Amino acid sequence: MSAQKRPWDGLISADDQKAYRAAGFGRPSGMGKRPALLIIDVQYRTVGTTPMPFWEAIKEFPTSCGDVGWNAVRNIVPLLAEFRRRKWPVMYPHVAPKVATEGGRLAEKVPAIMNIAAKGYKFVKEIAPEPGDVLLPKKHPSAFFATALASHLIDAGADTLIVAGCTTSGCVRGSVVDGFSYNFRVTIPEECVYDRGAVSHAVNLFDMSEKYADVMPVADVIEKLKAIP
Amino acid sequence: MSAQKRPWDGLISADDQKAYRAAGFGRPSGMGKRPALLIIDVQYRTVGTTPMPFWEAIKEFPTSCGDVGWNAVRNIVPLLAEFRRRKWPVMYPHVAPKVATEGGRLAEKVPAIMNIAAKGYKFVKEIAPEPGDVLLPKKHPSAFFATALASHLIDAGADTLIVAGCTTSGCVRGSVVDGFSYNFRVTIPEECVYDRGAVSHAVNLFDMSEKYADVMPVADVIEKLKAIP
Amino acid sequence: MSAQKRPWDGLISADDQKAYRAAGFGRPSGMGKRPALLIIDVQYRTVGTTPMPFWEAIKEFPTSCGDVGWNAVRNIVPLLAEFRRRKWPVMYPHVAPKVATEGGRLAEKVPAIMNIAAKGYKFVKEIAPEPGDVLLPKKHPSAFFATALASHLIDAGADTLIVAGCTTSGCVRGSVVDGFSYNFRVTIPEECVYDRGAVSHAVNLFDMSEKYADVMPVADVIEKLKAIP
Amino acid sequence: MSAQKRPWDGLISADDQKAYRAAGFGRPSGMGKRPALLIIDVQYRTVGTTPMPFWEAIKEFPTSCGDVGWNAVRNIVPLLAEFRRRKWPVMYPHVAPKVATEGGRLAEKVPAIMNIAAKGYKFVKEIAPEPGDVLLPKKHPSAFFATALASHLIDAGADTLIVAGCTTSGCVRGSVVDGFSYNFRVTIPEECVYDRGAVSHAVNLFDMSEKYADVMPVADVIEKLKAIP
Numbered sequence: 001m002s003a004q005k006r007p008w009d010g011l012i013s014a015d016d017q018k019a020y021r022a023a024g025f026g027r028p029s030g031m032g033k034r035p036a037l038l039i040i041d042v043q044y045r046t047v048g049t050t051p052m053p054f055w056e057a058i059k060e061f062p063t064s065c066g067d068v069g070w071n072a073v074r075n076i077v078p079l080l081a082e083f084r085r086r087k088w089p090v091m092y093p094h095v096a097p098k099v100a101t102e103g104g105r106l107a108e109k110v111p112a113i114m115n116i117a118a119k120g121y122k123f124v125k126e127i128a129p130e131p132g133d134v135l136l137p138k139k140h141p142s143a144f145f146a147t148a149l150a151s152h153l154i155d156a157g158a159d160t161l162i163v164a165g166c167t168t169s170g171c172v173r174g175s176v177v178d179g180f181s182y183n184f185r186v187t188i189p190e191e192c193v194y195d196r197g198a199v200s201h202a203v204n205l206f207d208m209s210e211k212y213a214d215v216m217p218v219a220d221v222i223e224k225l226k227a228i229p
Numbered sequence: 230m231s232a233q234k235r236p237w238d239g240l241i242s243a244d245d246q247k248a249y250r251a252a253g254f255g256r257p258s259g260m261g262k263r264p265a266l267l268i269i270d271v272q273y274r275t276v277g278t279t280p281m282p283f284w285e286a287i288k289e290f291p292t293s294c295g296d297v298g299w300n301a302v303r304n305i306v307p308l309l310a311e312f313r314r315r316k317w318p319v320m321y322p323h324v325a326p327k328v329a330t331e332g333g334r335l336a337e338k339v340p341a342i343m344n345i346a347a348k349g350y351k352f353v354k355e356i357a358p359e360p361g362d363v364l365l366p367k368k369h370p371s372a373f374f375a376t377a378l379a380s381h382l383i384d385a386g387a388d389t390l391i392v393a394g395c396t397t398s399g400c401v402r403g404s405v406v407d408g409f410s411y412n413f414r415v416t417i418p419e420e421c422v423y424d425r426g427a428v429s430h431a432v433n434l435f436d437m438s439e440k441y442a443d444v445m446p447v448a449d450v451i452e453k454l455k456a457i458p
Numbered sequence: 459m460s461a462q463k464r465p466w467d468g469l470i471s472a473d474d475q476k477a478y479r480a481a482g483f484g485r486p487s488g489m490g491k492r493p494a495l496l497i498i499d500v501q502y503r504t505v506g507t508t509p510m511p512f513w514e515a516i517k518e519f520p521t522s523c524g525d526v527g528w529n530a531v532r533n534i535v536p537l538l539a540e541f542r543r544r545k546w547p548v549m550y551p552h553v554a555p556k557v558a559t560e561g562g563r564l565a566e567k568v569p570a571i572m573n574i575a576a577k578g579y580k581f582v583k584e585i586a587p588e589p590g591d592v593l594l595p596k597k598h599p600s601a602f603f604a605t606a607l608a609s610h611l612i613d614a615g616a617d618t619l620i621v622a623g624c625t626t627s628g629c630v631r632g633s634v635v636d637g638f639s640y641n642f643r644v645t646i647p648e649e650c651v652y653d654r655g656a657v658s659h660a661v662n663l664f665d666m667s668e669k670y671a672d673v674m675p676v677a678d679v680i681e682k683l684k685a686i687p
Numbered sequence: 688m689s690a691q692k693r694p695w696d697g698l699i700s701a702d703d704q705k706a707y708r709a710a711g712f713g714r715p716s717g718m719g720k721r722p723a724l725l726i727i728d729v730q731y732r733t734v735g736t737t738p739m740p741f742w743e744a745i746k747e748f749p750t751s752c753g754d755v756g757w758n759a760v761r762n763i764v765p766l767l768a769e770f771r772r773r774k775w776p777v778m779y780p781h782v783a784p785k786v787a788t789e790g791g792r793l794a795e796k797v798p799a800i801m802n803i804a805a806k807g808y809k810f811v812k813e814i815a816p817e818p819g820d821v822l823l824p825k826k827h828p829s830a831f832f833a834t835a836l837a838s839h840l841i842d843a844g845a846d847t848l849i850v851a852g853c854t855t856s857g858c859v860r861g862s863v864v865d866g867f868s869y870n871f872r873v874t875i876p877e878e879c880v881y882d883r884g885a886v887s888h889a890v891n892l893f894d895m896s897e898k899y900a901d902v903m904p905v906a907d908v909i910e911k912l913k914a915i916p
Contacts, residue, residue, distance in 0.1 A: 011240075016426040019283060023291045023425060025339050054248060062252045104412040104613045109258050109440060139606060140410035141440070148597060148604040150837060155562045155870035159844060169436045174406050181369035183333040183842035196252060197245040203432040207398045211338060211370070333842045368835060377826060377833040379608060384641035384791045386617060412613035469698075474884040477741060481749045481883060487796050512706060520710045562870040567716050567898060598868035599898070627894045635861050639827035641791040654710060655703040661890040665856045669796065669828070 007190055007215075008206035011199060025210040031224045032159035032185045036089040039076065040143055040165030040172055042127060043094055045120030046194075047073060054196065061120050065166060068194040068201075075191040075218050076127050076164050082225050084130075089156040091134040093143030093165075093175065097121055106139070141174030150182055160185040162221060163213070164192035169200035173208060180212040189218035236419055236444075237435035240428060254439040260453045261388035261414045265318040268305065269372055269394030269401055271356060272323055274349030275423075276302060283425065290349050294395060297423040297430075304420040304447050305356050305393050311454050313359075318385040320363040322372030322394075322404065326350055335368070370403030379411055389414040391450060392442070393421035398429035402437060409441040418447035465648055465673075466664035469657060483668040489682045490617035490643045494547040497534065498601055498623030498630055500585060501552055503578030504652075505531060512654065519578050523624060526652040526659075533649040533676050534585050534622050540683050542588075547614040549592040551601030551623075551633065555579055564597070599632030608640055618643040620679060621671070622650035627658035631666060638670040647676035694877055694902075695893035698886060712897040718911045719846035719872045723776040726763065727830055727852030727859055729814060730781055732807030733881075734760060741883065748807050752853060755881040755888075762878040762905050763814050763851050769912050771817075776843040778821040780830030780852075780862065784808055793826070828861030837869055847872040849908060850900070851879035856887035860895060867899040876905035 020026055047069030048057040057066030083090050097118065123129055136147045143149050153161075161179045163172055163186060172193050179186045188208060195201035209215035249255055276298030277286040286295030312319050326347065352358055365376045372378050382390075390408045392401055392415060401422050408415045417437060424430035438444035478484055505527030506515040515524030541548050555576065581587055594605045601607050611619075619637045621630055621644060630651050637644045646666060653659035667673035707713055734756030735744040744753030770777050784805065810816055823834045830836050840848075848866045850859055850873060859880050866873045875895060882888035896902035 012426065012428050016428055019287075019425045022284075022287050023339075027338055027340060029334055029338050055251075058248075058251050104609060105258055105409050105414065105441075109256055109409075110252075110254050111256060140609075141406050142410065145407070145410045146604060146606040146609065151562060151598075151604065151868060151870040154837075154841065154846070157844075157846060159841070170440060177370050177403050177406070178374070180334050180338075181371065181374045181838060183838040185334065196248045197241065199241050199245055200432060200436055203429060204436070207429055207433070211399060212334075333838060369838075375833060375835040375838065379612075380639060380641040380791060380827075380833065383608075383612065383617070386615075388612070388615060410609060412609040470884065470886050474886055477745075477883045480742075480745050481797075483797050485796055485798060487792055513709075516706075516709050563716055563867050563872065563899075567714055567867075568710075568712050569714060599864050600868065603865070603868045628898060632864050635828050635864070636832070638792050638796075639829065639832045643792065654706045655699065657699050657703055658890060658894055661887060662894070665887055665891070669857060670792075 008202040011202050012206050020210050028214050029185050030214070031187060031228070033228060034156070034158050035160040035162055035225060035228070036091060036153055036156055036158035037080065037083045037162045038091050038093060038143060038164065038175060039080070039127060040093045040163065040175060041095055041167075042073065042076070042124050042165045043120060044122050044124060045095070045116050046166050047124060049119070061116060063116060063120070065194050065196045069166060072164070072166070072192050072194040073124055073126050075189065079162070079164065079189060079192060079218055079222060080127050082222055089134065089158060090129070091136060091149065091152060092123065092129050093136040093138050093147065093149060093171070094123070095121065095139070096137035141171050142178045143171060143175040144178035144182070145174070153184065158184065160187065162225075163188050166194045168193045168195040169197065169204040170195075173204050176208050176212050186213035187221055187224075188213050188215045189221040190215050191218050237431045240431050241435050249439050257443050258414050259443070260416060260457070262457060263317075263385070263387050264389040264391055264454060264457070265320060265382055265385055265387035266309065266312045266391045267320050267322060267372060267393065267404065268309070268356060269322045269392065269404060270324055270396075271302065271305070271353050271394045272349060273351050273353060274324070274345050275395050276353060278348070290345060292345060292349070294423050294425045298395060301393070301395070301421050301423040302353055302355050304418065308391070308393065308418060308421060308447055308451060309356050311451055318363065318387060319358070320365060320378065320381060321352065321358050322365040322367050322376065322378060322400070323352070324350065324368070325366035370400050371407045372400065372404040373407040373411070374403070382413065387413065389416065391416050391418065391454075393418060395423045397422045397424040398426065398433040399424070402433050405437050405442050415442035416450055416453075417442050417444045418450040419444050420447050466660040469660050470664050478668050486672050487643050488672070489645060489686070491686060492546075492614070492616050493618040493620055493683060493686070494549060494611055494614055494616035495538065495541045495620045495622065496549050496551060496601060496633060497538070497585060498551045498621065498633060499553055499625075500531065500534070500582050500623045501578060502580050502582060503553070503574050504624050505582060507577070519574060521574060521578075523652050523654045527624060530622070530624070530650050530652040531582055531584050533647065537620070537622065537647060537650060537676055537680060538585050540680055547592065547616060548587070549594060549607065549610060550581065550587050551594040551596050551605065551607060551629070552581070553579065553597070554595035599629050600636045601629060601633040602636035602640070603632070611642065616642065618645065620683075621646050624652045626651045626653040627655065627662040628653070631662050634666050634671050644671035645679055645682075646671050646673045647679040648673050649676050695889040698889050699893050707897050715901050716872045717901070718874060718915070720915060721843070721845050722847040722849055722912060722915070723778060723840055723843055723845035724767065724770045724849045725778050725780060725830060725851065725862060726767070726814060727780045727850065727862060728782055728854075729760065729763070729811050729852045730807060731809050731811060732782070732803050733853050734811060736806070748803060750803060750807070752881050752883045756853060759851070759853070759879050759881040760811055760813050762876065766849070766851065766876060766879060766905055766909060767814050769909055776821065776845060777816070778823060778836065778839060779810065779816050780823040780825050780834065780836060780858070781810070782808065782826070783824035828858050829865045830858060830862040831865035831869070832861070840871065845871065847874065849912075850875050853881045855880045855882040856884065856891040857882075860891050863895050863899050873900035874908055875900050875902045876908040877902050878905050
């Protein structure tokens, strides 16, 4: 692991990384035997209807992350293919259109989120749900909060979550923390998650890597998945 | 707010901050009428029995944050005094000693956490619980997960959480995300939370400020609390 | 309370009632200051499109409770009117049409529930939601499980739940137990809840009255609500 | 199933049972492959320090169920032995001594519960926990509410819950409803659960049998467990 380039290199100082080592963080949580794939919020409202630079993309949807989102989509494609091949469960926590009474704290903190065009809520075609997938509308950062995600994972007998989608510092992180708390093993393929802010993206990957999940290149994740009997 | 120095200045680029502005994040969530104070994990195991630099401190407890923790303790003192004066609820989510069967994912990811000396679990005297405070043993990052915190807050009629303690990138963040999801208004006095890593500390404050909470100097928090009739 | 006829009279023996008295159960939980009304599952699928005896009603929808449901609807009308008059929050936990991947344990235990005609999911007109009410699709017995009900109640500042709808032994009971656990005060107007089985209905009212809620005639509930300043 | 005597015979009328049949309730949920045993609240405070008739028993502890509790203990013995033999997980949700700040709604509804002698909280020796068992202090009816039970079950890879203990109409029922909602398969060995009220006991078994769980004699449960490869 030491020689490999990590997404947070240059951001987290050597001293800070040494501090985490000294505290004993960052050991691997490992891969179980029954993985489930969570594809979180990969809807056109988070990537745009076509690949565009961020500052173009947000003209279409204020919640768009632009190019980095489309890069992630391309990396999710082979990961999803492996899940399809093995007929492992794929679940799509996603944001459903908001209605006025659902505002709460979110409407105050991020009012733009209350007014997104309908097409923004469609799943990105390249990695869209198929019949039999679990669709989970959610209204909070964590895909577990106020949804039946835990129930679906228990029904599927899952012991491991592979988490893809966006944003790294928002719904991905919230879902990873809850998945860890529920005692699922969590792995994040680092090219399959995305965010509007580069620093938040990298530092959240570091935080999750140290405390809650295994963070690694998607190629390594696929290799580990293939090794499951 | 614009001219004020923020903890994440220099870390989050102007471009990234502009991106969040463009997406419509970061509006104030505001202060309600019935605040509750959460003091999370301020036990000797996170600050050390006396103020010491980080690299000294972790020799006593691997989970210690050292000096930054004691700075936070000093800043929590006047905040707590205001809560005592108004007889508002004060709750202490904290880590109880671990037993072998409670390991789960945590024991694998951070094995050092399973072996902390008993004195490390004592509350820091300067801001320790008094009779009538709510003590909440917890075993996961969020103070809400697998605890009765939500029930206690509902019983107290709280509408606002003031969150202090540690670590910014761990239990503070997990608790803030859940508090936000439960529709409490959340405020973080920025000098009252601490972490072992400077970058994670600052970037997590930024993330929470943009999406889940109001982050401001403790003096401003106390002023706003005093304004509650 | 002693002289008043209770729904469980004749079913729960004097000895059993004495046992609960001796154990110290059944004290009043009382009414708070900010009530919210939960109208659970009052959709045509649980009462039928017109009042009919049970054995007629279930020919229309297997999940129908028939006449007892329409009696409850008539009793909910003045209760709801009081909430409308005071502009207090009214929330409608309800069952949304099922899709194949949502089966889980329910599909095995009650397969008929997976195939109800669309009109059955409509709210009963006499007490249907109005703009501004909170609609909560649910898939489990408790209206709190995997829904944002707790978040909505916290946002509304509610401290008391008035629970109406069906079935007494199913979703009403599940919701009452969770509402109690969250530390809301819970009151059940006894003519406003209904069930397909008379004994389950009465015994569940008894259980809830002893352990989780105040159970009383709707006229008494309305009187207590009117007394809130 | 038809000829077998059921605990609710004579209480639930033939008509009511026919109504449930017509509505399509009561199909078996079945046994999975990885069972976990929950022994809920089998502490001296619920059975007394020695077998005694109910009216004697409650003089020792107001929360005691007396003889019926000891009958259940005797029936749990062989069930537990089977779990020990297979090294399957055994979990003990139980009530820990109350402190003043934990009262909430419970202290109002059942004040006697706040003052039980310390020896009452000890586990009944015949079926007490052994090293490696999971102990879960709880403060609400459901063993899942505000506890890490779901996390422990996920860590154990459990797909099926066998639920024993007390009271049938209280913590057993609350836990069964949540276990069902989380999509665990739930089985209740009918002689292994107990309650202070005979009617509530029987009717709650009926309710759970129709909607949430398989209810059967403990001998049948043990036979089904033995059939798991």
